[in-house]
Amino acid sequence: MQRLLRLGKRVNVRGWLVVVLVALLAEVAIQLFELHDSVSPPSETLPALGEGISSGELLGALRTTLEAYLGGLALAIVVGVLFGVLIGSSRLLLDASFVVLEFLRPIPAVALIPLAFLFFGTGTEMRRYIVAYAAVWPILVNTLYGVRGSDRILHEVALASGVSRLGRLVRVTLPAALPSIATGIRVSASIGLLVAVTAEFFFGSAGIGAYMHRQQLAFQLPEMYAAVLLTALLGYTVNVALRLTERRVIHWSGEERFRWP
Amino acid sequence: MFAGAFVVWEIWAGAEESFLAPQASEVLARAWEMWPTRAFLTEVAGSLKQLAAGFVIGAAIGIAIGLVMGTSLAARRALDPLIELARATPPIAIVPALLLTLGFGDSMRIAVIAFGVCFPVLINTVEGVRSVSPEARDTASMLHVGRAERVFRIYLPAALPSIVAGLRVALSIGLVLVVISEFAGEGGGLGHYILDQQGQFAYPEMYAGILFLGLLGYGLNLLFRFAERRVLAWHYGAAGERAR
Amino acid sequence: MSGLGKRYSTHGPAALTGVTFDVERGELLALVGPSGCGKTTLLRLLCGLTSPTEGTVLLDGRPVTKPPREVALVFQDYSRSLFPWLTVIRNVMFPLRRVGLSRAGKIERAEAVLGEMGLHGVARKYPWELSGGMQQRVAIARALVSRPELLLLDEPFASVDALTRAELQDVLLRVHRDVEGRRVTIVHVTHDIDEAVYLADRVLVLSPGPGRVASSVEIGLPRPRTQTVTRSSTRFLDVRNAIHDVISAQQRSTITTSFEKE
Numbered sequence: 047m048q049r050l051l052r053l054g055k056r057v058n059v060r061g062w063l064v065v066v067l068v069a070l071l072a073e074v075a076i077q078l079f080e081l082h083d084s085v086s087p088p089s090e091t092l093p094a095l096g097e098g099i100s101s102g103e104l105l106g107a108l109r110t111t112l113e114a115y116l117g118g119l120a121l122a123i124v125v126g127v128l129f130g131v132l133i134g135s136s137r138l139l140l141d142a143s144f145v146v147l148e149f150l151r152p153i154p155a156v157a158l159i160p161l162a163f164l165f166f167g168t169g170t171e172m173r174r175y176i177v178a179y180a181a182v183w184p185i186l187v188n189t190l191y192g193v194r195g196s197d198r199i200l201h202e203v204a205l206a207s208g209v210s211r212l213g214r215l216v217r218v219t220l221p222a223a224l225p226s227i228a229t230g231i232r233v234s235a236s237i238g239l240l241v242a243v244t245a246e247f248f249f250g251s252a253g254i255g256a257y258m259h260r261q262q263l264a265f266q267l268p269e270m271y272a273a274v275l276l277t278a279l280l281g282y283t284v285n286v287a288l289r290l291t292e293r294r295v296i297h298w299s300g301e302e303r304f305r306w307p
Numbered sequence: 308m309f310a311g312a313f314v315v316w317e318i319w320a321g322a323e324e325s326f327l328a329p330q331a332s333e334v335l336a337r338a339w340e341m342w343p344t345r346a347f348l349t350e351v352a353g354s355l356k357q358l359a360a361g362f363v364i365g366a367a368i369g370i371a372i373g374l375v376m377g378t379s380l381a382a383r384r385a386l387d388p389l390i391e392l393a394r395a396t397p398p399i400a401i402v403p404a405l406l407l408t409l410g411f412g413d414s415m416r417i418a419v420i421a422f423g424v425c426f427p428v429l430i431n432t433v434e435g436v437r438s439v440s441p442e443a444r445d446t447a448s449m450l451h452v453g454r455a456e457r458v459f460r461i462y463l464p465a466a467l468p469s470i471v472a473g474l475r476v477a478l479s480i481g482l483v484l485v486v487i488s489e490f491a492g493e494g495g496g497l498g499h500y501i502l503d504q505q506g507q508f509a510y511p512e513m514y515a516g517i518l519f520l521g522l523l524g525y526g527l528n529l530l531f532r533f534a535e536r537r538v539l540a541w542h543y544g545a546a547g548e549r550a551r
Numbered sequence: 552m553s554g555l556g557k558r559y560s561t562h563g564p565a566a567l568t569g570v571t572f573d574v575e576r577g578e579l580l581a582l583v584g585p586s587g588c589g590k591t592t593l594l595r596l597l598c599g600l601t602s603p604t605e606g607t608v609l610l611d612g613r614p615v616t617k618p619p620r621e622v623a624l625v626f627q628d629y630s631r632s633l634f635p636w637l638t639v640i641r642n643v644m645f646p647l648r649r650v651g652l653s654r655a656g657k658i659e660r661a662e663a664v665l666g667e668m669g670l671h672g673v674a675r676k677y678p679w680e681l682s683g684g685m686q687q688r689v690a691i692a693r694a695l696v697s698r699p700e701l702l703l704l705d706e707p708f709a710s711v712d713a714l715t716r717a718e719l720q721d722v723l724l725r726v727h728r729d730v731e732g733r734r735v736t737i738v739h740v741t742h743d744i745d746e747a748v749y750l751a752d753r754v755l756v757l758s759p760g761p762g763r764v765a766s767s768v769e770i771g772l773p774r775p776r777t778q779t780v781t782r783s784s785t786r787f788l789d790v791r792n793a794i795h796d797v798i799s800a801q802q803r804s805t806i807t808t809s810f811e812k813e
Contacts, residue, residue, distance in 0.1 A: 084407035152524025281395025
């Protein structure tokens with residue numbers, strides 16, 4: 047009971063009440079103005095959601111989506127951080143790659159879907175790569191920013207302490223860049239989900255996006271909106287989870303980062 | 308380095324000999340022919356128009372709500388879950404809904420773009436307003452600046468650097484959404500073109516289209532930075548001084 | 552006692568307690584004390600930015616609940632109180648936006664005040680283009696442009712170097728002496744004893760934990776004052792040392808108390 051009370055204080059009751067209120071308003075508006083052909087009211091969407099989950103259909107689709115999404119995100123993190131650190135620590139590499147990066151970055155990942163489709167077909171693999179491509183940029187840029195912005199003094203202390211180059215990289219540069227990287231990961235997470243669902247919508251046969259598209263074509267509105275709701279909840283949960291992890295891992299971020307050695 | 312990338316592409320495509328991956332030279336040649344054509348440019352113009360409309364609407368909404376949430380703690384707490392949920396919805400998810408309500412045309416696409424644009428702007432606006440210094444706030448109280456006046460004369464200019472950063476992010480999101488919404492709807496545009504070419508197996512044209520898209524993004528970004536530097540001249544100067 | 556008066560007691564979780572004093576019109580009153588003695592809280596009470604939990608603040612006999620129009624405030628951190636997106640002249644003109652002057656009239660007044668502060672030709676510049684001392688002068692100019700009756704300063708010279716500080720002290724003295732023939736009442740908060748003695752007619756010494764008035768010292772030095780002559784006078788040194796002793800005694804007793812607690 048104690049734990050429940052403590053949880054209650056952390057949850058934003060007022061805010062969620064607003065959400066419920068908006069849902070109620072939507073319900074009333076839809077019923078009143080008879081918008082049933084375009085929007086399905088909460089009274090139909092929520093049961094559809096429940097059904098979809100219990101029948102396993104939605105969850106199955108979700109799992110497929112997560113495969114592409116999380117897989118792509120992981121790839122993006124590895125590549126992004128690696129390259130970010132490498133390029134960030136070398137003035138030469140930075141100058142050389144600047145133009146290419148600035149040019150590639152604005153190319154929307156979704157525009158490359160037709161391209162990826164040619165090479166990888168419509169499977170999960172294709173979507174994983176698209177997600178990775180889209181997600182890598184915020185991470186790369188933020189890692190670069192974090193690496194380059196880290197305090198000179200920290201580096202000098204490390205040098206003076208006789209730490210090897212690799213050691214410096216891992217024990218000074220990386221932790222110092224961590225807050226920046228964390229922000230990048232959070233941004234990438236939302237972009238990744240967006241791209242994953244989009245890719246599925248147009249080019250997929252499995253996954254939440256494809257499910258959404260199918261329901262739309264079949265004019266099964268409550269099911270379609272249920273999928274939308276589920277996606278939103280997924281994105282929200284991922285965001286919250288990331289924020290909590292961030293706070294745990296980088297709890298020192300706000301204060302001095304001069305925790306050395 | 309840029310040239311290097313092209314060289315790599317040329318060699319690799321040549322080695323591949325697959326008709327899926329045409330050579331760089333071929334793509335460039337095709338691009339050279341088709342980029343300046345009226346047909347192509349009209350498509351691009353169409354995309355840009357929608358991007359502009361959606362961007363302006365989305366930004367306006369984002370800034371408006373952002374100002375409200377930034378200045379009022381009550382508003383912030385009350386609206387936060389709603390906004391977070393809406394933000395987490397991939398714009399593609401609202402496309403079907405929009406298709407059904409607004410049809411396949413321009414207004415659907417503008418709505419999608421506006422939806423995607425408003426959230427980064429909103430969040431950055433809130434952040435910008437909240438980071439206004441206590442001294443500035445106190446000065447506002449001392450000088451009897453009324454609530455409404457305070458928002459426009461103090462919070463808005465003070466938050467401008469943050470808002471502009473949000474606008475920059477929103478611009479790239481907007482570009483993505485133009486493409487996505489064109490995949491879904493009717494009415495042409497660059498994204499639609501790319502999809503078309505792919506459907507017609509016209510791969511060099513498709514690549515040329517993608518290349519152009521990249522250029523467009525790069526160009527828009529540059530333009531944005533240029534405008535940014537002029538509007539925020541005071542900020543760069545002040546920040547530069549502080550960094551010393 | 553004429554004109555202005557201030558009287559108040561406790562505030563907040565014992566940030567200040569039982570503080571009572573009056574300020575005479577036209578007086579330059581300095582508040583000195585070590586950090587943590589509630590100087591800033593006191594100032595905020597004076598200008599109506601916060602309300603006391605006990606007692607009242609009276610301005611000309613009227614209670615102060617929100618910032619009165621006749622009071623102006625200068626902060627320590629000028630870079631955060633001046634608006635960076637406005638030029639110097641616009642910053643100084645900002646308080647005049649409600650005043651019924653023509654635009655030209657406002658510019659004229661603003662430039663006049665800037666001139667009084669010794670700033671010429673900086674009107675079109677942005678605050679960050681100026682040195683720290685000049686920025687603080689702009690801040691003071693902005694405070695003065697609305698012709699306040701009471702000027703409050705919160706450690707205004709703490710963020711500048713020693714030489715600039717001396718310059719600014721003299722600027723303040725000039726401001727006090729001859730603003731349009733009237734004498735502005737000034738309350739000046741500082742942690743620098745020398746500065747307080749140099750500037751003020753009277754010094755209130757505050758002691759910490761929780762803040763209260765330890766003593767009130769009449770300075771009694773002749774005006775006009777100069778950095779060289781006044782500061783080397785015997786009276787100056789006597790007063791200054793007296794205040795120093797008061798503060799040290801307070802600090803010693805605080806330290807003793809904390810040791811006893813352990």
